[in-house]
Amino acid sequence: MNRLNYKHLYYFWRIATTGNLTAAAEQLHVSQSALSMQLKQLEHQLNVQLFTREARSLSLTREGAKILEYAEEIFSAGEALEQFIASGFDADRIHLNIGVLTNLSRNFIEKFVGPLLAQDKITFTLHTQSMEQLLENLANHELDLALTNLLPPQLPGKTKWQSQLVSRQQLAIIGPEDCEAQKQPFPTGFAKYHWILPKQGTEIRNIFDTLCSSEQFKPQILAEADDMAMLRLLTRDSGALSVLPPVVVQDEIANHHLKVIQPLPHAYEHFYAITLQHKRQNPGVRTLFTLSP
Structure with missing residues (x-):
């Protein structure tokens, strides 16, 4: 040959x-x-x-x-060489390109990548994208990893993904400070309240819909949104209830605008770091996994 x-x-x-x-x-x-x-x-x-x-x-x-x-x-080795040249031939200097799913909680993202800010030799760029864009840019080696709350599809003969569970956050019913519904277990006492919920088809919504079905409870839904930041704002300003991981509204809880009314037992939102299965891993990815809570 x-x-x-x-x-x-x-x-x-x-x-x-x-x-x-x-x-x-x-x-x-x-x-x-x-x-x-x-x-x-x-x-x-x-x-x-x-x-x-x-x-x-x-x-x-x-x-x-x-x-x-x-x-x-x-070609992963070639990319590593390009990064080494771009660093000024400083083998210890690392740059990470981190993709972030568009509607992912900003508080979770900050908590996860925050430890990198204390690393003198590591810099990073965050890229907010749809799931389709994240997978495409991972496949094209434009991203080192992607943070998401969705698992990518694994199809025969297609790109192989490595998905690592990096966190899970217990879901809770969130509402205004003066809400008294926490005195009784869900769904008792919740019929009179309005709800602002994640859009149908999301992991959180599926969990809550299953819970409501099992309890034969029909929530009065005011609005739906597929963006965590918008859910946070609507819940804060409307007086309605929502179902979220408390980390999403940690600032509002600290400022006594909202509170955790009830944690939902055995209900969690899962967060994943996705990489290419066969790609030579950027050493900064290993550092991030080690440092992040």
Whole structure:
């Protein structure tokens, strides 16, 4: 076999991480036909099929998945070299690109990444994005890790994710300081109150809906939102009740604008740090996991 063409391998790597030829071509600023030709040349050189075509997406073959593992190591090492050069050849200086799900609690994010601020040799950039953008940018090695309260899908022949549970926060009924509902266990005494809740389909809402169904309780819903900051503001200013991890409203609780009325037993919101399964890990990620509470 002739010497491996690393440009073709790089193109294969980008196609594999996006799972879509059109998207990869756009990111690489080449035409789709040119990219397809480069892929065919690599398959011809290796004498193996790297992808199977399924509708508008591509799935790795068994051989393709194995070659992707090597490509991950090769190009992750290249990224580490680029970071070393960018640091002024200071091997101890590290920069982290951390993706954050758009509607994630800002108080949780600050608490999680806060310990990095005391590290002289570590800097970081936070990127607030949708789940789709987070996974795309992880796959493209533009992010070192992503913080989210959702688990990514694991599909055969697609990019493999490593999901680490980094925290879980007990959910509680949150309400104004003068609320007296805490004197009785939920749902007794709660029928007269209005609620502002996370949008349907979110983890918190699913948990609360299940609880309400089991207790045959129908809340009077004033509003819904899929953004934690907006839920916090609406709950603070409306006098209604909500279901949130107390960390989301810790400032309002400290200032006696809101209080925890009742913790919900066995009810938690989960927070995950997602990385690429085969990527050479930025040492700052390990430091972050060690330092964070």
